[in-house]
Structure formats: structure tokens, C-alpha cells
Amino acid sequence: MNKMAASMVQSGEDAFRKIFKFYKRRNPPPDFSDVIDFSRGEPSDKVVAVKLEPGAVSDVEAARVGLQPVRNWKAFSLQGYPGFIFIPNPFLLGSQPFWVRQCLKIYTQKPNVCNLDMHMSASDTQDIWGKSIHGLSFPPSAKREAKTLLERLRWVTLGYHYNWDTKTYSANHYTPFPAELHLLSVQITAACGFPRFISEAGILNYYRSDSSLGIHVDESELDHSRPLLSLSFGQSAIFLLGGTCRQDPPTAMYMHSGDVMVLSGQSRLLYHAVPRIVPAPQGCASLDMNSHSLDSTLQEHTVLEPVSDQDWAVCSKYIQSSRVNVTIRQVLGPGQNFPETFSTSHPRNEGDQTVERGLADGAFLKRKRSNSCDCVDTVQT
Secondary structure (H helix, E strand, O other): OOHHHHOOOOOOOOHHHHHHHHHHOOOOOOOOOOOEOHHHOOOOOOEEEOOOOHHHOOHHHHHHOOEOOHHHOOOEEEOOOOOEEEEOOOEOOOOHHHHHHHHHHHOOOOOOEEHHHHOOOOOOOOOOOOOOHHHHOOOOOOOOOOOOHHHHOOEEEEEEEEEOOOOEEEEEEEOOOOHHHHHHHHHHHHHOOOOOOOOOEEEEEEEOOOOOEEEEOOOOOOOOOOOEEEEEEEOEEEEEEOOOOOOOOOEEEEEOOOOEEEEOHHHOOOOEEEEEEEOOOOOOHHHOOOOOOOOOOHHHOOOOOOOOHHHHHHHHHHHOOOEEEEEEEOOOOOOOOOOOOOOOEEEEEEOOEEEEEEOOOOOEEOOOOOOOOOOEOOOOO
């Protein structure tokens, strides 16, 4: 924790809130000197190296989803945070643009759900990408009448759709989880020692430069023994990881484009938040306009599709000032079912197998903490 921030925290106060407000502060700006930067790859008294399982994922399997061979990844944890794994950008050069394009163009499509659905008709949110291309094509100096739909986007849900009002998943509100995103999740979690991970729900948060993510715990999933996977693309962020109560002061760290975070074990139910978006480091190759072309040898076996110059022009314009975070969750553990079953069931991908699971009509997975919130703060749209 930053020394200046630590001096602000008094015994018995909400330490997390104090540190959150410290890093969110605009004037005067906070001191970032104590923010951990895992991209430097330097273990310290706080940062410890983590041994992954290269044999769990072949080089071909990794490359298929745009990842480097696992033996080349660097992975770290923090003292006092068992189960927390941070992997600085394990993506192959040229593969991140595909995932950025998926988050902006593909995953925003219906039948997936987004925040714009709350106050717009289905026809108005049917093609968020197509309706935003013209507005995002203006040069920076040009004046526009209003923000595009992409710029007004705050969240999208996949698979089992999260209900922000009830803080629950509804068993009968489900759409197929993207196969390529599931495959990416399976490779990463397997390398971290969690085989047979099943991607059942996803939340995409879209951050503008003045956005933040409130203090919360991700506990709506029925089984907490499975890890939570987090992927970051675009601009960087300050991420705060705390303890099991808000009196525990959090640790601040950077999340850069391509960084991967896994919360598992004792770290699965810790408080966390994003108080601030910060500019990506100078010379970040993953955001380079010329890095969207896949290597020809990679194109043979990959699920990644080439990103057209036209699509990348829109994507790069967006991420020059924005960040996208993708969290993937397994809602149900092996053999678990929703509280009540009825005749309708949805297929559940498990490797190459398809498992049919009875779903509850109107059954919900309930959160325990009413003050939890994992939606990007709504800024003026």
C-alpha cells in the first residue's frame, strides 16, 4: 500500500474505501510510486514467482488461441494472497487485436445483453458496432453531436446473464457462451493448474478514461472452488486487491493490455476494485497500429481470424482512450444443479463433451453481500 495512502487509514475505518478514493483523486493526482508493475518481472519481498504447468497446454493449443508457449509465460503472486496469479501479457504479437475486435464487434451483438438495453429498444441496440463506425471515424479534432453507442457501452454479459439489480444469475436467462473465448479460458486455467474449467458466464466491462469499478466481491457463482479469470485489453488500470473485509487495506497494481489475472482458492472471494484508468505504457506493442496482422504460420491452426484494416481502424480509435476487461466464471461446480429443475436444459461445453443440465425456471443464485457491485461506474453519456 502507498505510504501516503497508508497514513490516511485509521483503525476501524473502511481502509479499502480510503485507498480507493486516494487513487481515484484527480486534483492533486495521487502518488503511483508504490503501485506494483508485474510487467517488470522482478520478484521482491511482496512479489513472488509462480510455477505454472507447461505440460498441461501444448504449444499448438496455446498458439491456436493466440498465446505464447506456456514455458515462456511469466507468472507471479503476492505475499499474503494465496491463489492469486498474475500473468503479464502471455499473448503472441498480433493476436490481441482479434480479441479486442471480438469484444467490440462480436460480443456486443444480440442475443447478448448490455447496459444500453436498459433504456433502448432491441432494434436500437441490434448493431452497436455498425452504428458506431461513422462516429468513431471522425478525426480527434472534429466535433461530434453525440457519443457513439460503443462509447456509451458500459457492460455486456455472456452465457448465464448476470442481473445487476438482484446481483444474481437467472437459470433461465442463458445464451451460448462464445466457443473461442471458452477455448482461451480453458488453456489459461489449465496452465494455472485448473483443468476442466467450464466457461459458463462472462462479464465484459468497458471503461472510458474517467471510469472506475466499485469495491465488490464476485460471489454470485454457486461454486467458489473454481477460479475467476480476468483479461485486460486497451489502456491500463490501477487494480486494488484487498482482503475478506473492507477494513483490510488493499494492494495496488497495474493491469496493462494483455495481462491475465486468476483469482482462486483463498483469493477467490477477496474485495477488489478499479479506481482509475491510466494511459498505457509508451511503446506498448500490443496497441500498435501495425500489430494486427497474424503471422502466416499461426493462421493455419488458429481460431483467430484476421482483423481487417477497416475493423482495426475503429478498434484502435476506441482503445486509444478506453479499456475492456473480460471476466470469465464457472457458475456451477461438477455435478451441481440449480435449486429446481424443469424440462428445458442448455448444453454445457466440457472439453469435447456436451453435458446436458436441468435448469431452474426462475431459480436464482444469490449473493450474500448486498453492497457488492461489479459494474463499471456509469459516467455521463
